[in-house]
Structure formats: C-alpha cells, structure tokens
Amino acid sequence: MKILANKKIKELFGKITVCTVIFILAAVLLTSFEAESVTLVIILCMVGMGAVILIFGYGYFKEQNEVMETAVSQIKEYISGNHEARIDCDEEGEVYRLFHEVNSLVTILNAHVEQERRSKQFLKNTISDISHQLKTPLAALNIYNGLLQGEAVDVPEIQEFTSLSEKELDRINTLVQNLLKITKLDAGSIVLEKKPEDVAEMMNNVELRFSYRAEQEQKKLVLFGEEDIFLSCDRDWILEAVDNIVKNAMDHTKSGDTIEIKWRKSASIVQIQIKDNGSGIHPEDLHHIFKRFYRSRFSKDQQGIGLGLPLAKMIIEAHNGTIEVNSELGKGTMFIISFLIPTKL
Numbered sequence: 238m239k240i241l242a243n244k245k246i247k248e249l250f251g252k253i254t255v256c257t258v259i260f261i262l263a264a265v266l267l268t269s270f271e272a273e274s275v276t277l278v279i280i281l282c283m284v285g286m287g288a289v290i291l292i293f294g295y296g297y298f299k300e301q302n303e304v305m306e307t308a309v310s311q312i313k314e315y316i317s318g319n320h321e322a323r324i325d326c327d328e329e330g331e332v333y334r335l336f337h338e339v340n341s342l343v344t345i346l347n348a349h350v351e352q353e354r355r356s357k358q359f360l361k362n363t364i365s366d367i368s369h370q371l372k373t374p375l376a377a378l379n380i381y382n383g384l385l386q387g388e389a390v391d392v393p394e395i396q397e398f399t400s401l402s403e404k405e406l407d408r409i410n411t412l413v414q415n416l417l418k419i420t421k422l423d424a425g426s427i428v429l430e431k432k433p434e435d436v437a438e439m440m441n442n443v444e445l446r447f448s449y450r451a452e453q454e455q456k457k458l459v460l461f462g463e464e465d466i467f468l469s470c471d472r473d474w475i476l477e478a479v480d481n482i483v484k485n486a487m488d489h490t491k492s493g494d495t496i497e498i499k500w501r502k503s504a505s506i507v508q509i510q511i512k513d514n515g516s517g518i519h520p521e522d523l524h525h526i527f528k529r530f531y532r533s534r535f536s537k538d539q540q541g542i543g544l545g546l547p548l549a550k551m552i553i554e555a556h557n558g559t560i561e562v563n564s565e566l567g568k569g570t571m572f573i574i575s576f577l578i579p580t581k582l
Contacts, residue, residue, distance in 0.1 A: 301332075308336060320347050357423070364420050371413050379406055415544040418477070419529070422551045429471040429555060436466045436500045436507065443479050443498065447487060455492040458483075462500035468507045468576055470556050478552040481545035482511045482572050489570070490515035505578055512571040518564035526562065 308324045315322040323343065326336035382402050389395035421427045440460055451458045468475070479498075486496045490513050499510040518526060522533045527550045530543040553560045553574055564570040 304332065308339075312339070315343060320350075361420050361423055364416055367416075369417075371409070375406065375410055375413065379403075379410075382406060412544065415548055419544065419548055419551065422548075422555060427474075427555075429474060431469050431471055431556075433467040434470055434472045434475070435464075436468050436509070437462055437464050439472065439476060440479070440498050440500060440509070442476060443483055446480060447483055450487060451496070454487070456487065456490055457495040459495060459497045460499075461497065463502070466500060466502045466507060470576070474552045475556065478549040478574075479509065479511070481549040482574075485545055486511055486513040486515065486570070489513065489517075502578070507576045507578060509574040510571060511574075512569065514569040517566040517568055518562070518570055519566055523562065523564060527560075 311322045311324045320343075323340050324336040326333045326340060382399055385395065386399045386403075389399065440462065444458055444460055447458055483496065483498065490496060494513060494515050497510070497512045499512070501508050519533060522531075525531045525533075527547050528543075529547045532543055550560050553576075556576060558574060558576040561573045561575075562570065563573070
C-alpha cells in the first residue's frame with residue numbers, strides 16, 4: 238500500500254532539515270581551525286546528523302506502527318462481534334483518510350445487517366402467523382372428513398375420496414408443523430434442554446414409531462448398537478431429527494427393502510447411521526437435499542414436502558453435531574450423524 242506524505246512526514250523532514258543546517262553551519266564556522274581538526278569536525282557532524290535522522294525516523298515509524306496496530310485491533314474486535322468498534326481518524330493524512338473510509342464501510346455493513354435481520358424477522362413472523370392460522374381450519378377439515386367417512390361406509394367412491402382427502406390433510410398438517418418448528422429454530426426461540434440420554438432406548442423408540450408402517454409396507458427395520466451409550470441432548474428434538482431421516486428412507490424404499498439404524502461410540506464421537514437399500518439419490522441432488530422445499534427432477538416421489546431433511550439438519554447442528562449423506566443411485570443411501578462426546582455428562 239502506497240502512503241503519501243502527510244503532516245507528520247512533513248514535520249519529520251522539517252526537523253531533519255533544521256538539524257542538517259545546524260551541522261552545516263557548525264562545520265563552516267570551524268573552517269578556521271587546522272585542516273585535520275576541520276575534517277574531524279565534519280565527520281562528527283555527519284555522524285551526528287545521521288544519528289538525528291535515525292532517532293527521528295525511528296520515533297516516527299514507531300508511532301505509525303502503533304497507529305496501525307490500534308487499527309488492526311479495532312478491526313479484529315469488529316470481526317469478533319463488536320459492531321460498535323471504530324478506528325480513530327481525527328488527524329490529517331492519507332492513512333487517516335483510509336481509516337475514515339473503513340469506518341464508513343463498517344457503518345454501511347451494519348445498516349445492511351440490520352435490514353437483513355428485520356427482513357428475516359418479518360418473514361419468520363409471517364410464516365409463524367400463517368401456520369398458526371391454518372391449524373384451526375385444518376382441525377375442522379379433519380373432523381368433517383371423519384364424519385364423511387362414517388356416513389359413507391357403504392359407498393366405495395366416497396370412501397376412496399375421503400381416504401385421499403385424509404392423506405392430503407395429513408400432508409398439510411405435516412407442512413404446518415414443520416414450518417412452525419423451522420421458524421422457532423430460525424428465531425432462536427427454542428431452548429434445548431440437554432441431558433444424558435440412552436441412545437439405544439431412543440432408537441428403540443424410533444423403531445416403535447415406524448414398526449406399523451414397516452409391517453404394512455413389508456419393509457424391514459433393523460437396529461444395531463451397543464447398550465449404555467449416552468448422548469447429551471434434547472431427547473424430543475433428536476427423535477424429531479432421526480424420525481425425519483427414517484421417514485425419508487421409508488419413502489424411498491419398496492416392499493422387501495431394509496432400513497438399518499446403527500449407533501456406536503468412539504474415542505471422541507457418538508455416531509448414528511440410518512442406511513437403506515432403496516432407490517438412492519441422484520448425484521445432482523446430493524448437494525441440495527438439505528435445502529428447504531427442494532424437489533428433485535429425478536424423483537418420482539410426489540408426497541414429499543421438502544422440509545423433513547432441512548429440519549433434521551437444523552436440529553443436529555443446534556446440538557453442535559454434523560450430518561453427512563452417502564448415496565449410490567439404485568443401491569441405497571446412508572445418513573451419518575455425528576456428535577462430539579461431551580467432557581462431562
């Protein structure tokens with residue numbers, strides 16, 4: 238970075254010039270002495286002038302270094318999260334002009350961040366309001382649909398219609414519930430109540446939730462894992478995340494396929510794996526499956542909403558965990574959830 242001359246540089250050169258003139262005058266006044274003495278005086282004057290230049294130069298550059306260090310510390314403080322941090326730029330010069338522009342940039346960034354925060358908050362509030370407003374009519378529609386089913390026991394056409402209607406109502410209800418959960422996670426309004434939970438017991442709970450569906454669809458749900466493995470987590474939210482992944486596996490497998498849930502503990506992590514031998518995920522979709530409302534152009538699934546996997550990812554990351562996916566088209570998919578083992582349980 239090129240730094241142009243400023244007031245302090247001019248002052249430095251002024252001081253050096255004055256000292257140089259003094260040394261030159263001293264040398265001229267001493268010309269009346271013998272030649273050897275004059276030479277010695279000139280040498281001493283030159284040495285003195287050099288020393289003065291070094292002293293003034295050192296002082297100036299030391300001061301400039303302190304100014305830059307202060308500026309760097311303020312920038313680091315801003316990066317650390319203190320959005321009120323600013324660089325002092327009250328003096329004149331190109332460096333302070335640069336500092337002023339940096340402060341202006343910080344102000345602009347803060348304004349953009351605040352605008353983004355307000356826009357995001359507005360969107361969250363809107364989604365939350367709409368979701369809450371939908372709950373009442375959905376409950377009413379479910380009641381009406383149940384009444385129709387009860388009144389039309391002997392009419393196959395109406396029974397088929399009400400059965401399809403029930404499925405669509407369930408889809409809408411799932412969408413509303415997932416939107417509410419995602420909105421709460423986005424807003425940071427959920428406090429995770431973490432405590433040591435038995436992983437084997439939680440996975441058995443997942444199996445119970447899906448055992449009826451697995452039986453109806455003639456699919457195998459298999460569990461593997463050791464007892465006495467504990468994870469510090471919010472039980473309900475972790476079950477929500479695993480349920481969504483298992484549901485995704487159920488949706489993309491056919492009769493006779495197997496879904497495996499495995500868990501293990503290593504020196505530093507607790508890991509949960511959900512593996513199936515179903516249709517797999519197209520390579521083009523692997524990097525998008527955790528995006529909200531993402532629908533693959535290769536998928537034949539018309540029932541999915543596109544919120545289950547994003548919600549699972551948000552829950553896992555809220556527990557400082559990670560989720561990975563490996564898949565081969567036509568051979569199956571495996572989700573790997575990893576959590577760091579807490580130092581104290």
